[in-house]
Amino acid sequence: MNIVVLVKQVPDTATERKLTSDDKTLDRAASDGVINELDEYAIEEGLLLKEKHGGEVTILTMGPEQATDSIRKALSMGADKAVHVSDEALHGSDALQSAYALSRALGRIEFDLVVLGSESTDARTGVMGAALAEYLGVPQLTLADKVDVDGQAIKVQRLTDYGYDVVEAELPAVVSVVEKINEPRYPSFKLIMQAKKKPVEKLTIADAEIDAARVGLANATTETVDVAPAPPRAAGTIVKDEGEGGVKIAEFLAEKKFV
Amino acid sequence: MRVERALPTREASDLLDLVQTLVNREIAPRAAVDEERAAFPRDLFTRLGRAGLLGLPYPADYGGGGQPYEVYLQVVEELARGWLAVGLGVSVHTLACFPLAGYGAPDLREALLGDLIGGELLGAYCLSEADSGSDAAAMATTATPVDGGYLVNGTKAWTTHGGVADFYTLFARTGGSGPGARGISCLHVPASTEGVSAAPPERKMGMASSPTASVRFDAARVDGTALIGERNRGFGIALAALDSGRLGIAACAVGVAQAAMDIAVDYARERRQFDRPISEFQGVGFLLADMATQVEAARELYLAAARRRDLGQPFGARAAMAKLFASDTAMRVTTDAVQVLGGAGYTRDHPAERLMREAKALQIVEGTNQIQRMVINRHLDDRG
Ligand SMILES: Cc1cc2nc3c(=O)[nH]c(=O)nc-3n(C[C@H](O)[C@H](O)[C@H](O)COP(=O)(O)OP(=O)(O)OC[C@H]3O[C@@H](n4cnc5c(N)ncnc54)[C@H](O)[C@@H]3O)c2cc1C
Ligand SMILES: Cc1cc2nc3c(=O)[nH]c(=O)nc-3n(C[C@H](O)[C@H](O)[C@H](O)COP(=O)(O)OP(=O)(O)OC[C@H]3O[C@@H](n4cnc5c(N)ncnc54)[C@H](O)[C@@H]3O)c2cc1C
Numbered sequence: 001m002n003i004v005v006l007v008k009q010v011p012d013t014a015t016e017r018k019l020t021s022d023d024k025t026l027d028r029a030a031s032d033g034v035i036n037e038l039d040e041y042a043i044e045e046g047l048l049l050k051e052k053h054g055g056e057v058t059i060l061t062m063g064p065e066q067a068t069d070s071i072r073k074a075l076s077m078g079a080d081k082a083v084h085v086s087d088e089a090l091h092g093s094d095a096l097q098s099a100y101a102l103s104r105a106l107g108r109i110e111f112d113l114v115v116l117g118s119e120s121t122d123a124r125t126g127v128m129g130a131a132l133a134e135y136l137g138v139p140q141l142t143l144a145d146k147v148d149v150d151g152q153a154i155k156v157q158r159l160t161d162y163g164y165d166v167v168e169a170e171l172p173a174v175v176s177v178v179e180k181i182n183e184p185r186y187p188s189f190k191l192i193m194q195a196k197k198k199p200v201e202k203l204t205i206a207d208a209e210i211d212a213a214r215v216g217l218a219n220a221t222t223e224t225v226d227v228a229p230a231p232p233r234a235a236g237t238i239v240k241d242e243g244e245g246g247v248k249i250a251e252f253l254a255e256k257k258f259v
Numbered sequence: 260m261r262v263e264r265a266l267p268t269r270e271a272s273d274l275l276d277l278v279q280t281l282v283n284r285e286i287a288p289r290a291a292v293d294e295e296r297a298a299f300p301r302d303l304f305t306r307l308g309r310a311g312l313l314g315l316p317y318p319a320d321y322g323g324g325g326q327p328y329e330v331y332l333q334v335v336e337e338l339a340r341g342w343l344a345v346g347l348g349v350s351v352h353t354l355a356c357f358p359l360a361g362y363g364a365p366d367l368r369e370a371l372l373g374d375l376i377g378g379e380l381l382g383a384y385c386l387s388e389a390d391s392g393s394d395a396a397a398m399a400t401t402a403t404p405v406d407g408g409y410l411v412n413g414t415k416a417w418t419t420h421g422g423v424a425d426f427y428t429l430f431a432r433t434g435g436s437g438p439g440a441r442g443i444s445c446l447h448v449p450a451s452t453e454g455v456s457a458a459p460p461e462r463k464m465g466m467a468s469s470p471t472a473s474v475r476f477d478a479a480r481v482d483g484t485a486l487i488g489e490r491n492r493g494f495g496i497a498l499a500a501l502d503s504g505r506l507g508i509a510a511c512a513v514g515v516a517q518a519a520m521d522i523a524v525d526y527a528r529e530r531r532q533f534d535r536p537i538s539e540f541q542g543v544g545f546l547l548a549d550m551a552t553q554v555e556a557a558r559e560l561y562l563a564a565a566r567r568r569d570l571g572q573p574f575g576a577r578a579a580m581a582k583l584f585a586s587d588t589a590m591r592v593t594t595d596a597v598q599v600l601g602g603a604g605y606t607r608d609h610p611a612e613r614l615m616r617e618a619k620a621l622q623i624v625e626g627t628n629q630i631q632r633m634v635i636n637r638h639l640d641d642r643g
Binding site: 072186187189190193196 | 269270273276277280281309310311312315324
């Protein structure tokens with residue numbers, strides 16, 4: 001089974017993230033890039049499926065040159081090879097354009113399954129799985145916390161607010177995962193050494209036959225009009241327990257529609 | 260101040276990234292609680308073994324990492340920054356593998372080295388005895404040659420990993436023309452050997468999670484093949500092992516000092532007195548500046564010695580200097596860190612006092628800092 005895992009490099013959530021003032025896109029040079037956390041779970045799931053069913057795990061990343069660090073990390077977790085789409089023309093692409101571009105790159109790779117995180121920590125649109133499946137014309141199985149493959153059939157347990165749904169489809173398909181699904185492994189030094197020799201294919205938009213008129217900030221379907229830092233948290237409400245603390249907390253939660 | 264490392268290769272920086280992740284997620288968060296309970300984190304060593312971190316400076320042919328000391332030591336430093344018991348443990352394990360890797364007969368190397376440096380076995384180094392510490396050559400433990408092997412009798416003191424190790428790299432008298440350095444041999448003794456037992460760990464002022472125990476050899480029989488290097492020539496191996504081991508101790512010391520400095524700097528920026536952060540008082544700010552300078556100097560000193568070693572140049576005197584300077588630095592910086600934290604620093608709710616207790620061990624192990632000065636003094640007229 002050939003599995004493609006999508007890996008996005010995002011700014012480290014532990015450091016301060018900045019937007020560039022001129023075009024309101026993320027200042028990727030300002031902070032250390034790391035693998036989007038949920039993508040580590042996607043890689044782990046890809047590796048587990050490969051260990052069970054054979055085949056290869058290919059990493060697909062779209063991002064600037066420095067994303068090679070994250071690609072190497074993904075390879076040193078055990079993935080077999082990688083495809084890196086990198087082109088100035090992609091800068092500022094929005095979610096739809098990104099999905100289009102990634103679908104073009106996927107068109108060049110033979111795959112049975114695409115695995116990705118259900119959300120990135122920087123843009124957080126959470127639409128990539130769905131948009132990609134549309135572009136590829138294959139089923140989407142989102143928010144998976146368990147994946148089973150049996151021949152050409154795939155079954156996932158889909159996490160919902162009230163429990164989970166069981167969703168089935170035929171391969172090829174796109175699966176987005178949540179963090180409950182597994183425990184990502186650490187690289188080992190042996191794999192780090194091997195990662196050096198694993199093939200990483202670099203693609204420009206011309207190589208991937210991505211239409212330049214359909215990507216990039218100038219052609220984006222959405223526009224970021226304004227940005228502002230998140231407001232500091234307002235002071236909380238303190239409930240003093242004078243015998244009816246429980247009631248007061250329940251009322252507060254009901255008012256906020258938590259219960 | 261953030262640690263800036265100049266690493267020689269891309270795989271070395273990926274390796275340090277991996278170690279940093281392991282330290283921040285798996286190692287450092289456990290240190291305080293496990294030290295309080297005196298729990299030895301065997302599982303972490305298993306994990307490090309699986310990640311390929313227990314044989315970094317040894318040849319890749321045998322399952323090691325094939326890394327220069329310059330890189331291996333920075334890994335040890337990072338581990339010690341998270342938890343000295345782990346950093347020191349890796350350094351001692353590496354020390355215990357040194358004789359076999361450098362002097363072992365090809366057959367013995369073939370049979371054992373893979374498991375020692377590429378697997379999950381943990382080693383210990385048995386040199387000191389109750390009556391021979393600084394004067395290690397005065398040891399009394401014997402390994403009497405008998406038909407096809409040796410019979411070991413005696414008690415080794417202060418053994419790091421005593422009772423939890425899978426094998427002991429032992430120095431004992433095999434006869435020859437002792438007393439003194441001649442007549443001592445190096446032997447590989449599996450912990451499962453009949454007649455080998457460990458006393459309960461010493462009750463130390465720090466590093467409770469790194470068991471230090473006496474190991475007793477009571478007519479313990481090992482095969483003739485257990486001999487590492489030439490018979491009666493083992494003391495030279497012990498000293499060579501310590502030359503390299505001291506670099507590991509220096510790296511551990513820098514890790515501990517860095518950890519203490521990080522805590523002090525963070526605290527000084529947040530803690531306010533007289534309406535401003537205490538870091539803005541020159542008396543505190545200069546203390547922090549001195550810490551940073553000493554830590555940086557200690558790191559560069561061990562790296563300079565390591566690079567000489569990697570180039571095949573004499574490095575023993577510089578290793579002794581690095582061990583001396585780095586462990587004194589760790590002692591000073593951890594003591595000052597407690598000072599910066601004020602009353603809070605003196606409590607067990609903050610890690611500064613623990614680091615101060617841990618630092619003290621580094622001025623004693625693998626040759627006290629007085630012995631380091633002896634070594635340096637001996638080399639004043641040669642290339643070191
Ligand atoms: C601060 C900020 C604000 C933005 N605002 C908008 C906006 O308002 N509207 C808009 O349309 N776009 C916006 N974008 C653009 C956004 O970065 C891209 O659309 C992004 O590439 C895809 O969306 P996502 O990260 O939200 O995907 P998600 O759907 O949240 O991510 C799911 C998964 O998709 C995969 N994936 C996503 N991107 C890549 C990639 N480049 N390479 C490989 N795998 C990938 C990963 O596996 C990831 O876990 C914004 C970006 C930033 C940084
Ligand atoms: C935590 C810990 C772990 C250890 N792990 C190991 C281990 O794994 N394996 C192992 O073999 N040993 C180990 N040791 C033992 C350690 O190496 C010895 O404690 C050390 O070498 C000093 O020996 P000693 O304790 O007998 O002190 P002594 O030799 O009795 O020294 C007492 C004092 O006299 C000073 N002194 C002695 N001789 C001289 C001299 N010629 N000139 C000036 N001053 C001198 C010393 O510096 C010291 O201050 C460990 C010790 C500790 C504390």
